[in-house]
Amino acid sequence: MSRQLFRSTPMHTPQERPLAAERSQGSMGAKPRPAFARLGFWSAVLTAVFTILFLGGYIVVTMGLLPPPWDIVLAIGASLLLAPSFVVMMVSVHYAAPAEKQIWSHLGIAFALLYAALVSIVYVTWLFVVEPHVLRGQADQVTLLIFARGSFLQMVDGLGYTFMGVALFFAAPVFAGKRLDKWIRWLCLLSGPGAVLVFLAYAFYILPLGVAEWVITPALAILLAVYFRRRGYTTRQANTFSDPAVRPV
Numbered sequence: 001m002s003r004q005l006f007r008s009t010p011m012h013t014p015q016e017r018p019l020a021a022e023r024s025q026g027s028m029g030a031k032p033r034p035a036f037a038r039l040g041f042w043s044a045v046l047t048a049v050f051t052i053l054f055l056g057g058y059i060v061v062t063m064g065l066l067p068p069p070w071d072i073v074l075a076i077g078a079s080l081l082l083a084p085s086f087v088v089m090m091v092s093v094h095y096a097a098p099a100e101k102q103i104w105s106h107l108g109i110a111f112a113l114l115y116a117a118l119v120s121i122v123y124v125t126w127l128f129v130v131e132p133h134v135l136r137g138q139a140d141q142v143t144l145l146i147f148a149r150g151s152f153l154q155m156v157d158g159l160g161y162t163f164m165g166v167a168l169f170f171a172a173p174v175f176a177g178k179r180l181d182k183w184i185r186w187l188c189l190l191s192g193p194g195a196v197l198v199f200l201a202y203a204f205y206i207l208p209l210g211v212a213e214w215v216i217t218p219a220l221a222i223l224l225a226v227y228f229r230r231r232g233y234t235t236r237q238a239n240t241f242s243d244p245a246v247r248p249v
Contacts (some may be wrong), residue, residue, distance in 0.1 A: 037232030040092030041225050046085040048221035053078035055214060069131050080123040083116035089224060090167055096231055097174040104173045111167035118160030122153050149205050158202025165195025165213055168220065180227055187220040 057075025060066050065077065090112040094105035126147055133142045147153045174189035175181040194213035201210035 024031060035231045036095035037228045039088055040096060040228035041232065043085050043088035043242065044091060044225035044228060047082060047089050048218045048225065050078045050082035050085055051214065051218040051221065055218075069135060072131055073127070076123050076126055079119060080127070083120050083123075086164065087112050087116050088166075089221065090171065092173050092228065093224070096228070101174050101176075104170050108167045108171040111163045111170065115160045115163040117149035118156050118163065122147070122157045122160065125153065154202060158199055161202075161210070161213065162195045162199040164185060164217070165191040165198055168217075169195065175227075180223065180230070182222050184220065184227060187216050187223065191216055191220070203220045 054075055057071070061071045061075055064071070075234055087109070090105070090108050094102060094109055097105040104168055110141070125145055130139075130142050130145050130147070134146075141148065144151075145153060168188045169192035172185045175185040175188070191213065194216055198210045198213045201207055
């Protein structure tokens with residue numbers, strides 16, 4: 001019995017022992033992904049999802065596929081949730097940026113906050129003030145707040161999405177790496193003229209002008225999710241091997 005137990009016990013040669021200890025220390029001392037990578041990844045995913053849901057909701061409203069108020073709830077609810085997701089994504093971009101380029105990502109945050117504040121006012125008013133009155137047949141009591149062509153809320157909404165495009169445009173210099181960074185940078189740069197087109201689309205009610213921005217935003221968010229995923233792994237590995245307790249010798 002004792003011989004069998006002795007034979008089943010793994011033995012390490014003197015050369016193997018340091019390597020085994022190193023692997024054990026590395027697995028125990030592995031650093032978690034940094035907060036900016038985790039928050040950046042999930043906020044980018046949510047930004048893409050809510051943008052796509054808004055586009056789907058717009059199609060539903062246009063084709064009358066859902067009864068009220070659910071047709072409005074789908075599109076406007078997604079837009080309301082998009083605002084905080086976008087802000088968190090831009091803050092994560094700021095913390096991922098090199099120190100010398102954080103001026104640009106900081107400007108991106110500033111315009112992202114303007115966007116989120118403006119559109120949140122619009123959608124909370126629409127969902128919780130205007131729509132209940134419309135369903136009760138009291139639309140005349142909220143005439144000034146109804147979202148329609150040339151209305152006050154329409155232009156506030158348009159200004160908000162203009163600031164969204166400006167926020168992405170200012171973030172472009174942050175991305176100066178290889179192929180993924182180049183794609184992100186070019187989409188951010190395209191958001192600049194896209195923002196101008198969005199404003200014109202709202203000001204003159206020519207909706208096709210704003211289509212480009214609604215294609216750029218979800219595509220950019222998906223690429224940023226990949227970017228934060230990769231940054232999380234590389235940063236975690238760098239932090240792990242910078243720790244003297246787990247540094248290879």
